[in-house]
Amino acid sequence: MEVTRQLRLDALNKHGLAPIQLTLCWAGHCLRLGSGQRCLPKHWDERRQHVKDKADSYASTVNQVLDDYSSVAAAAERAATETGQVLAPAAMRAEVERRYAELVAERAGRAELPPAPAAAPLTFFDHFARWIEKEKQKISVRTGRKLSRDTIWTHEAVRTEIQDFGQAAKLTVTFEGLNQEFYDGLRDYMLGTRGRSPRTFNTYIKRLRSFLFWAEGQGLPVPARITKVLRLASSYVGVEALTQAELLRIAALDFTLPTVQAYLATAFPEPEPKAAGSGGRNALTSAAHAQRTAWTRDVFLLCAYTSLRHADAQELGWQHVFPEQELIKKLLNKTNITALVPYLDDDVFRPVALLEHYRALGEGPTCLPFVRDPWRYLPHVAALARITRLKLGMHTGRKTYATLKVYQGVPKSLVMLATGHQTEAQFNEYLGINEEELLASHRQTARRLPPPRSQAS
Numbered sequence: 523m524e525v526t527r528q529l530r531l532d533a534l535n536k537h538g539l540a541p542i543q544l545t546l547c548w549a550g551h552c553l554r555l556g557s558g559q560r561c562l563p564k565h566w567d568e569r570r571q572h573v574k575d576k577a578d579s580y581a582s583t584v585n586q587v588l589d590d591y592s593s594v595a596a597a598a599e600r601a602a603t604e605t606g607q608v609l610a611p612a613a614m615r616a617e618v619e620r621r622y623a624e625l626v627a628e629r630a631g632r633a634e635l636p637p638a639p640a641a642a643p644l645t646f647f648d649h650f651a652r653w654i655e656k657e658k659q660k661i662s663v664r665t666g667r668k669l670s671r672d673t674i675w676t677h678e679a680v681r682t683e684i685q686d687f688g689q690a691a692k693l694t695v696t697f698e699g700l701n702q703e704f705y706d707g708l709r710d711y712m713l714g715t716r717g718r719s720p721r722t723f724n725t726y727i728k729r730l731r732s733f734l735f736w737a738e739g740q741g742l743p744v745p746a747r748i749t750k751v752l753r754l755a756s757s758y759v760g761v762e763a764l765t766q767a768e769l770l771r772i773a774a775l776d777f778t779l780p781t782v783q784a785y786l787a788t789a790f791p792e793p794e795p796k797a798a799g800s801g802g803r804n805a806l807t808s809a810a811h812a813q814r815t816a817w818t819r820d821v822f823l824l825c826a827y828t829s830l831r832h833a834d835a836q837e838l839g840w841q842h843v844f845p846e847q848e849l850i851k852k853l854l855n856k857t858n859i860t861a862l863v864p865y866l867d868d869d870v871f872r873p874v875a876l877l878e879h880y881r882a883l884g885e886g887p888t889c890l891p892f893v894r895d896p897w898r899y900l901p902h903v904a905a906l907a908r909i910t911r912l913k914l915g916m917h918t919g920r921k922t923y924a925t926l927k928v929y930q931g932v933p934k935s936l937v938m939l940a941t942g943h944q945t946e947a948q949f950n951e952y953l954g955i956n957e958e959e960l961l962a963s964h965r966q967t968a969r970r971l972p973p974p975r976s977q978a979s
Contacts, residue, residue, distance in 0.1 A: 523548045523599040525592040527571040531563060538562055542584070544591055546614065548599045550658045553611040555618065557591055559584045594621035606644060606740065608652050646695045649742060650681045653733050670856060680729045687711045697743045700734070705751050713755070720755040721951070727752050763925035764909070764918060766870055769826055771907040773872065777816040782906060786812040789902055811899075817891045818899040820876060824890060825919030827873040828863045829941045831856065832896070832916035838889045843877065854942045863940040870926060924949065 524547045529540045539560035546553045561573045561584060572588060573581040598617040602609045609617060644652075654677045660669055687708050688695040695704075712718040712726065731749050738744040745751075764772075776782065790811035796804065806814075824835045833855055842852045843865060850863040850873070867874045877889050893899070896916065904914040912918065920941065927937045934946060943949040 523596045525595055527557075527588055529561070529563060529566045529568075534563075535560070540566075542566075542588065544588070544595070546595050546599075546618070548614070549608045549655050551609075551611050551614070553614055555591065555595075555615065557587055559587050590625055591618065591622060594618055594625060597621060606649070606652065608655050646697060647681060647685060649737055649740075650684075650733055653736050654678060654681070656736070667858060672856070676725065677729055677733075680726045680733075683712065683716075683726060684708065684730070690715065697737065698745065700745050700748050700751070702751055705753070709755065724754045727754055762912065762918065763921040764826070764912075766926055766929075768907065768909055768911075769870060769922055769926070771909070772819060772826075772903060773823055775819060775903070775906055777812065777819075783812065785906060786815060786902065814893055814896075815899040815902055817893045818896040819903045820880075821890055821893055821896060822900065822903065822914070822916060822919050823876055824873070825916055826922045827871045827876060827919075828861075829920050829923035829937075830854075830861070830863070831920060834861075835890070835916075836888065836892055839887060840881070840885060840889060843889070845874075857942050857944070859942045859944070861940055861942045870930075871923075 526545045526547075528543045528545065530543050531540050534540050540563055542557045542559045542561065544555045544557055546555060561581075565574050565581070566572075567574050572585045575581050575585075595614075595618050598609070598614060598621055602617075654674065657669055657677055658674055661667065662669060684695060687693075690711060691707055693699070693704075693707070709723065712723050713720065718726075731752055734744050734748055734752075777786075787808050790806075790808050792808050793805035821832070821835055824830065824838070825832060828835070828838075828850060830838065830852065831854070834852055837855075838850070838852060843850055845865060848865045850861070850865050852861050852863070853859070854861050863873075865873060880890055900914050900916070904910075924937055924941055927940075928934060934949060938944075938946075938949050941949065
């Protein structure tokens with residue numbers, strides 16, 4: 523608990539007195555609390571955060587109130603921690619005011635205030651929320667930074683998903699109830715009712731395991747060997763990466779062709795004209811949508827040619843491109859690792875041609891134009907390239923890079939320098955399985971037996 527005091531110079535009264543405010547910070551929460559005390563700005567000691575003792579006849583009284591609020595706030599947070607709670611700001615305000623009133627009553631010799639009602643025991647999801655709060659303060663030993671917002675978002679999504687499952691199954695989720703029946707029900711709910719992919723299911727199970735490992739360390743009643751029950755599902759559901767032929771079809775799309783323009787005009791018809799005097803932005807024209815579709819295709823190709831995530835690809839600037847070294851060097855947002863991507867063209871991967879095309883159009887802050895809501899246009903890129911086997915997403919480009927580079931014979935360790943993966947287990951999750959490419963690779967490396975002697979003679 524950190525308690526600071528501020529003089530509200532923006533709220534001076536007619537006598538020139540400023541209210542003194544307290545700010546309480548704990549477990550990722552912040553609460554501003556009025557102390558009910560005031561002083562002249564010239565009597566306030568900013569460094570010590572109290573009223574100067576000899577400057578004001580009421581200084582000792584005001585400072586006593588400030589000290590009392592600080593002590594009861596620290597005591598409230600300490601008591602909550604000992605009982606395994608994380609008080610929300612509203613609950614902290616009520617607890618601080620209650621303890622302060624108790625302290626004032628005790629000091630005045632009045633009868634003790636009636637005890638506060640006992641807090642309800644924390645539920646499974648209350649403890650899950652406590653874990654998430656702890657995770658928000660955690661520093662990654664790999665990056666030296668706090669966990670990313672995406673990681674925390676996934677923690678919260680897992681908690682919500684299990685809550686929804688409990689409501690759908692009319693089940694009260696408890697630590698004691700984490701058994702085979704719970705796992706089977708959650709698996710069927712996620713993969714069946716919610717239509718989650720095995721990959722998403724496995725991600726959620728891993729986060730649930732992490733929470734239970736923490737809960738076990740807190741002395742909570744986690745069933746023995748529960749991690750053996752929470753098994754990962756088989757995550758192979760087909761090829762999640764594009765084949766070489768599919769990637770080449772996307773790259774070959776010509777947005778100047780009449781057939782392509784006609785398709786996009788149908789997909790994005792001209793908006794209705796705005797009424798005179800109406801406010802707001804003008805709706806995008808059919809031509810603007812067509813332009814964004816072309817840009818989206820090129821951003822996807824950049825992901826596929828470099829293995830960059832969508833956010834990193836959109837941030838890629840010319841300061842990250844080193845033609846003389848034939849490398850792209852980009853600090854990855856998610857892992858804080860510098861990716862080393864070859865800046866070379868071949869028959870399939872053509873990052874140089876792609877970026878140089880946009881350089882010729884005029885250099886901007888980023889190599890490629892920024893596209894808002896690219897997922898709105900990707901389905902049309904897939905349709906124009908006749909790709910129906912999988913749903914095209916920006917992450918498909920990253921998986922395509924990893925898969926095709928391995929099939930080209932590049933060692934995994936070198937491909938991982940571009941993708942930023944630190945373990946082969948993580949990298950393997952990005953590899954698609956394509957039977958045609960697999961067989962072609964085996965045919966190229968297969969040993970040939972000598973012909974039988976009868977044929978040789």
